Amino acid sequence: MPAPEKTPGWLERRLPVMSVLRREYIAFPMPRNLNALWSFGAFLMVTMAIMIASGLFLAINYTPDITQAFASVEAIDRQIPSGWFLRSLHMGGVTMLFACLYIHIARSLWYGSYKAPRELLWLTGLGMMLMVMVTAFAGYVLPWGQMSYWGATVVLNAAHTIPLIGKPVSELLLGGETLGNTALHRLFVLHFTMAFAILAVIALHVIALHVVKPNNPSGIDPVSPKQTLPFHPYYTSRDGFALCLFLMVYAGLVFFLPDLLTLADNYVQANPLVTPRDIRPEWYFAPFYAILRAVPSRLGGLLLAVGSLAVLFALPSLDRSPTRPATRRPLVRLSLPLAFLSFILLGVAGMHPPTETWLIVSRMAMAWWFIHFLVVMPLVSEREITS
Template sequence: MPRNLNYLWNFGAFAVVSLTLLILSGIFLALNYTPTLADAFSSVETIDRQVASGWLIRSVHMGGVSMLFAALYVHIARSLYYGSYKAPRELVWLTGLGLLLLVMITAFAGYVLPWGQMSYWGATVVVNAVNTVPLVGKPLASWLLGGEGLGNVALHRLFVLHFVTAFSIIGVIVLHVATLHVTGSNNPTGKDLTEPDQTVPFHPYYTTKDGLGLCLFLLVYAALIFFAPDFLTLSDNYVQANPLITPSDITPEWYFAPFYAILRAVPSKLGGLILATGSIVILFALPWLDSSTIRSARFRPWLRVALPLLFLAFLALGLAGMSPPSPFWLWISRAAVAYWYVYFLGLLPMIARREQASRRKEHF
């Protein structure tokens, strides 16, 4: 391993630990969960109130989702800053994005399962967005749900989808780690390692470093579960789903809030869906959008200005998605999503060309 890795490289291990706890707690929850409209909500209440330590297992599961997304977002931000998506690590980047998509699908399916008010209406927003896709939208939604709307068949299918994608993530993690072992880890300088003294064995150096970071990570995890449980879900989701009563404000969990803000920022449902989906799809093209031979932003002064603004745009979208749809937050969302696309499609290629031109001048 490169000897100069900082603590941002710990977040991959944090994500694996979170996923492990999610899968183990999910198996125990599934033993007492009933995926029907009549019994889903009451079975979750039974887990919380009557099953021995059921409240703890469910809190570990709910907290694990937040911790997993937090670790993944930091992991991706670190890759963007240090250029870990560049050659020869394109496959590492692509498999990592595949993992992100699987985690998002799994989290969405799992969020519907408790059958609370936010579960139902959040799923309704997504289904309505899919229905706006010309020609294939309505047939696709009907095929996925087993009918025209959210019913027993849809809930059962989401329960199966939640389990299947959760275990599929394990296989993609194996592929992700395998591609990483082929190319080796990137490092904060972004430079290829050429001398043996630039590396150290993974054990004991990084096992102890990961262990220390993991202790701090688990402390935050425990604090979230025991001291801030209300942060894990919205209060409306402790009320059973009622299709006849629409919540005053449909708000997603924080990890979906940026994409919900994009959906809401555009008057057209189809336009919002295209922009929200495109905001993730564009990341798959990143290794080819950024043609600069310099990996790390440490040596890219223009990028050190543009990239933090991208991170701020993502945070602004998250705040907008969790706030009421006032004109102020709508315009913040529009400005943030505009910068998101301008950065990837305009600024990043332009910065890369400028850097290449500067290097050619220095060479001559």
């Protein structure tokens, strides 16, 4: 492979992009044994690119004003040429983005990708997830439908319960106590800005990945060049194939099931005088909504919902075991799938009306989520026998 060194070209002497690209994306040594779950990072990159492109073209036709926002979105769906496609791409993209994000994180949990030396990779990733959540929340308010309005109102009132700072800060951010024109305009700017801020953090995330090199299913970093394969053509071709399958699912959502995950009530213009009968969040926020509802105290619910994410940030210090993959840790292999199941159950519970059964399910699932991260992981890492 190594070609005889020639004198570097004009561009190379000034800005070595070509050699960096060759080093990081063609010759970059990858573990030989990565499985399909390692393709989800590539899916996330592609989805993010589609989201930003479609978002820019939607923003051209969108009006951030409470009297015109709903109509401008309707016009995108009906009258703007190809507008329906761009909007479906953007709406379907949210689902694909969160689905990939959750799978990507689950993969990191399962194979211990958050452990040294990849702590910063893990933290930048989680930070990005929070940013995506804020962006998605702001973006969902923009069509100014009933669900936009009431979903945001509920979140806003939950934020008001934070002692001392909750109310003043949210009023300062949204320009008033209730949602109005000022809030809509600011959320539009927030949505727009965050998208590009996420791009910057993606860059950090990828740089960190290329410094510490990818983890792999065995959890043992390759030591000799014989245990690696160059990124191109092995992983480019494999990611290319995986991407085709991923895009098929995405296209299915955009072209054949555009209403599968949207709530019909959001096609009714926001009305501050009428709360829709069946108010529920989009599926990707459902687990956190379930926690919010499962706790009798408003502040407690908010703290636990935030806490359910905070434990992930603390994970590198909670789990001190040097063994990475759950497959080689018998207790984690039992406990972690239960935590995944808890997350899914919380999501299902969040999409259902808060009946007694669903409240009990949410509370048990929530309990296990915290037990796994706060009790099982520290204890197991103290005294586990790894296989």
